[in-house]
Structure formats: C-alpha cells, structure tokens
Amino acid sequence: MTPLEEVLSGRDERAAWQKKMLAAREGAFVCQIGLNVPGFPKRVPGDIKIVKECRRFLLACVGAAPFEEHYLDNGAGLCWQGAFDGRKFDARAMKDAAVEAENSMEAGRILDIDVLTSEGQLSRLDMGLPPRRCLVCGESAKACARAGKHDPAELREIVMRIIKTAAAGR
Secondary structure (H helix, E strand, O other): OOHHHHHHHHHHHHHHHHHHHHHHOOOOEEEEEEEOOOOOOOOOOOHHHHHHHHHHHHHHHHOOOOOEEEEEEEOOEEEEEEEEOOOOOOHHHHHHHHHHHHHHOOOHHHEEEEEEEOOEEEOOOOOOOOOOEOOOOOOEHHHHHHHOOOOHHHHHHHHHHHHHHHHHOO
C-alpha cells in the first residue's frame, strides 16, 4: 500500500468510527482531534502528547465528558475521537473551545479539531469566524493547500518545529 493509500484508508476508518459514534445516541456529536502534518509519515514524535493536552483543554473548557472515546493510530496519523450527548453538552460550545485551542495553545496552528453532528461538520465559517491562516504566508490555509503554493518540505519543517517545541512544553 502506498503512503497515500494508507492515509485514505485511515480517513475511511476515522469516518466509520464517527458514523458509529453519532448513531450511538440520538443527538450525539463527535469531536475529533488530530494534527495537520504535511507529507509522510503522519505519525511524528510528540504527537500523542499534543493531542492529549488538547483533549484535556477542550473537556475543561466545555465541562464535558464523552460517553465514548478512543485514540486511532493509522495511516492518517494519530487522532482522538470523543462522542458526547448533545442533550447534555453543546456542539457549538465545543467548536468554540476548539477555535480557542487553535488560537491559544502552543501547537494550535497545527491542530485539526473537527466537531460533527448528525447534520454535518461545524465549520469556522458557519460560526462567523475567519478561515485558518497559512503557516508560511498568512493567506487562507485551504487556498494555499489547494493551489500547492508552498514547498511541502518547508511546510513539514515548520510543523515539525512547532510539534517539537509544543511537546517539550516550552
């Protein structure tokens, strides 16, 4: 299997777990925390520490406890997924906390935090928030990624530096 096939298979596994968790309870929502790591491999030293720290941050911000949670380690990298009872906890509050984590945590620029409901994924734009900015030039990260605007090796170097610093706790 090629690295790209491994990533796609890993994403499929993540989506299957999300679907299963959303179906577990009426009104459930899922929060998934991963890292945006360009290139291969997707697993990098320190990633588990950053994902666990972000999980603690989000649960403390929202005062929420998942009814189901697990870590997945596959070709798409490491992620944490937690399912929450939407009758007890608010998905939009979780997305607000996710944006706060992205804006305030040391590794925030490379966190990939999704909040999904049965109606679909909550996006920054849906909540009236600006799009994420590119690590290199500050433009829209999605636009730069789609256009292949920056050297993947340069992006990976920046991300690895952020992970190393954040995982060291500096």
